[in-house]
Amino acid sequence: MSDYAISVKNISKKFKLYHEKRDSIFEAATSFFQKKRHYEVLQALDDVSFNVKHGEIFGIIGRNGDGKTTLLRIISKIYTPDSGSVDVKGSVIPILSLGLGFHPDLTAISNIYQSSILLGFKKEDITKRVDEIIKFAELERFADTKVKNFSSGMQLRLAFATSVLVDPDILIVDEVLAVGDVNFQKKCLDTILSFKKRGKAIIFVSHSMGEISKFCDTVMFLKEGKVGNIGSPAESIAAYQDYLAKHPEINPKENISNNI
Amino acid sequence: MTSIIEEMWKTKEIIFNFAKSDLKIRYRNSVLGIFWSLIEPLLMLGVLFIVFSTMFKFEIPNFPIYLLVGIVCYNFFKNGTVFALNSLSNRSTLMTQIYFPRSIPAISSGITAAIMLILELVVLAIFIVIFQFVPPITILFLPLILALLFILVLGIALPLSVLNVKYKDTEFIWMVIVHAGFFLTPIFYQFDMMPVQVQNVLQFSPMVQIVTMAHHVVLYGTLPSVTSILYAVGSISVITAVGYLIFRKYQAKIVEEV
Numbered sequence: 261m262s263d264y265a266i267s268v269k270n271i272s273k274k275f276k277l278y279h280e281k282r283d284s285i286f287e288a289a290t291s292f293f294q295k296k297r298h299y300e301v302l303q304a305l306d307d308v309s310f311n312v313k314h315g316e317i318f319g320i321i322g323r324n325g326d327g328k329t330t331l332l333r334i335i336s337k338i339y340t341p342d343s344g345s346v347d348v349k350g351s352v353i354p355i356l357s358l359g360l361g362f363h364p365d366l367t368a369i370s371n372i373y374q375s376s377i378l379l380g381f382k383k384e385d386i387t388k389r390v391d392e393i394i395k396f397a398e399l400e401r402f403a404d405t406k407v408k409n410f411s412s413g414m415q416l417r418l419a420f421a422t423s424v425l426v427d428p429d430i431l432i433v434d435e436v437l438a439v440g441d442v443n444f445q446k447k448c449l450d451t452i453l454s455f456k457k458r459g460k461a462i463i464f465v466s467h468s469m470g471e472i473s474k475f476c477d478t479v480m481f482l483k484e485g486k487v488g489n490i491g492s493p494a495e496s497i498a499a500y501q502d503y504l505a506k507h508p509e510i511n512p513k514e515n516i517s518n519n520i
Numbered sequence: 521m522t523s524i525i526e527e528m529w530k531t532k533e534i535i536f537n538f539a540k541s542d543l544k545i546r547y548r549n550s551v552l553g554i555f556w557s558l559i560e561p562l563l564m565l566g567v568l569f570i571v572f573s574t575m576f577k578f579e580i581p582n583f584p585i586y587l588l589v590g591i592v593c594y595n596f597f598k599n600g601t602v603f604a605l606n607s608l609s610n611r612s613t614l615m616t617q618i619y620f621p622r623s624i625p626a627i628s629s630g631i632t633a634a635i636m637l638i639l640e641l642v643v644l645a646i647f648i649v650i651f652q653f654v655p656p657i658t659i660l661f662l663p664l665i666l667a668l669l670f671i672l673v674l675g676i677a678l679p680l681s682v683l684n685v686k687y688k689d690t691e692f693i694w695m696v697i698v699h700a701g702f703f704l705t706p707i708f709y710q711f712d713m714m715p716v717q718v719q720n721v722l723q724f725s726p727m728v729q730i731v732t733m734a735h736h737v738v739l740y741g742t743l744p745s746v747t748s749i750l751y752a753v754g755s756i757s758v759i760t761a762v763g764y765l766i767f768r769k770y771q772a773k774i775v776e777e778v
Contacts, residue, residue: 275776285689337619340772361614365545377537378618 264349265430265461266312266335271344273305273330304330305341306485312430312478315459317452319466319476319493321500327485328465332432335463350429351380360419364408368399371407372422379426389425397421398444413439420444424451431455434465449475469497531624538628539635542603546632557599557636558643561591568708580710582739585644585653589738590707590731592640596666597673597727598698600633604677605684605691612685612778622771626681630673637666656741665733665744668756672726675760678767682774705731726755 276299305327312318320328333339336352360375372393376386394403397417407415416439423431433452437445452462452475466472472479472493479496481488481503489499528535547553568587572578580586607625608615648655684690705727711719722728729752733744744752 285687288687333616338616338775359613359617361611361617363541363545363614365548366541370541370544374537374541375618377533378614378620383533 263313264311264347265314265316266318266349266463267347268311268331268335269309269345269347271305271308271331271334271341271346272303273327273334273339273341275302275304275330276300277302304485305334308344308482308485308487310480310487310490312461312463314461315456316477317456317462317464317475319464319472319479319496320482321466321469321472321479321496322482322488323504326482328482329434331482332434332463332465336432348430352430353379353423353426353428353432359407359415360422362407362415362419365406367404367406368394368397368410368418369403371418375419375422376426379423379428381426393418393421393425396425396447413441413444416440417444420448420451424455428460430461430463432463432465435467437466437471438468469501473497528623528627531621534620534624535628535631538607538625539631542607542628542632543635554636554639558639561588561595561640562643564591572708578709582651582653584651585647586735586739587708588644588647589734590705592637592644593666593669593731593734594702594705594707594727595640596633596637596669597730598702599636600630600670600673601676601680601694602698603629603632604681605694607677608681608774609685609778615775615778622682622774623678623767626677626767627674629677629681630670633673634670655738658737658741658743661737661743662734665730665737668752669730671760672730672756675756675763679763682767682770685774685777686770701725701727704728706735707731723751724755726752726759729755 278299308327308331310318320331322328330339334341335346335348360371361378362371363374366374369390372390373383373386376389377383394400397414397420399414399418399421402410402414407418410418416436420436420440431452433448437448440448452464455462464472464476476493478490479493480490481496481500483489483503488503489496543554547556550556552559565584565587568591569584572587573583604626607629608622611625614620680690680694704722704725711722711728711732714722729748733748733752736742736744736748
């Protein structure tokens with residue numbers, strides 16, 4: 261058991277989906293007397309279990325809204341699951357979207373400090389690495405610029421550079437490659453592969469089936485919050501595309517782009 | 521409670537980083553920067569002094585110092601709690617991208633306010649010199665009183681930070697309380713000017729006791745009465761305990777509410 265870098269057991273997570281969100285105490289008080297329910301329960305994840313080995317690139321595919329991001333947030337401790345357990349060996353870096361919790365009104369340098377301190381780094385260690393991070397992100401000219409003036413590609417580069425150079429044991433890559441330009445994409449993929457070589461675990465979420473089949477060792481297909489399939493990339497992609505073919509009404513556009 | 525102190529110690533770098541960036545963001549694009557935190561209490565002092573010494577003719581000895589002691593204490597209370605209101609909700613993106621203990625933003629709001637308090641204490645010292653007031657030896661107890669006030673600030677800041685994510689009303693209700701509290705605290709009058717019935721109620725206010733105690737040690741050279749200390753410690757313990765329980769109830773799932 262202890263061979264796994266990430267071990268997820270029977271995770272379930274429900275959300276209250278408010279159709280008319282109660283944001284004031286008055287509404288909370290009045291709705292207390294009404295029998296009407298203001299929300300429905302959304303089962304975001306239902307009994308999901310899987311293991312990721314050291315040195316493995318673990319792909320996750322599935323439609324938008326089928327629980328991929330919720331799962332990543334549970335692995336990185338942002339959400340607490342309703343039931344089940346997550347066992348993670350070492351430090352986790354989430355790259356959940358553009359940015360790494362960057363504050364728009366702080367400069368690139370201040371944001372590197374903020375994010376790395378949050379990820380458990382000492383100030384002295386960050387000071388040693390700051391120049392390297394800026395260089396890797398190719399943002400030398402913008403080091404003292406506020407992040408709100410950055411393009412999304414620049415924010416992504418800063419986030420990726422920060423999280424790679426703090427050298428985590430586990431890297432979570434959530435659909436970020438689509439934003440960078442070709443050069444930076446190559447740099448990211450090289451980094452991810454070198455992480456793999458050094459025995460680190462990588463969770464890779466993408467809508468590009470090409471990338472998934474090229475880089476992943478194991479792929480999980482999340483189907484409406486449940487495990488649809490865990491297996492080789494070819495198997496899981498086939499299961500996913502089979503599922504999409506049977507439900508063409510759900511999201512035909514995505515179906516087309518996935519076949520590219 | 522011990523767990524939160526432990527957490528504070530372990531995460532002190534994050535707390536100070538947040539406090540620093542809060543100050544940076546607060547005074548971005550301003551020429552005077554952090555000096556604004558000095559100008560505000562000085563303006564307040566000027567207005568209160570003119571109104572109550574010339575129009576109402578209050579005869580409180582060393583009135584400017586008396587006023588400033590109250591203003592400095594109350595400002596710390598106001599800043600710490602008001603900064604905390606939006607400390608979590610302003611970090612909604614951060615909350616969904618990196619995990620950090622939910623108590624940190626509220627605690628660093630308290631630290632930000634404490635940094636401003638230190639600047640205001642410098643102003644108080646300058647005033648003491650200008651008015652050639654010789655402070656009694658009991659002034660050495662002022663830090664203890666301010667430490668007690670810091671506990672009160674944290675005890676209120678923690679629940680406010682999570683409640684304001686869940687219910688935006690918290691902010692409006694709290695602003696009313698803070699404004700009313702300024703007039704219900706003996707900052708520009710003496711507590712015994714109040715009718716006895718009102719005194720009986722207001723003595724339960726921790727700010728009344730804190731400011732009274734501060735006046736005692738800074739101006740009168742007397743130690744605070746045992747009753748004052750008991751009322752202050754009692755009310756602050758109750759508020760902090762209740763505040764911590766509220767915070768603990770909501771903190772784990774608060775990220776789902778942002």
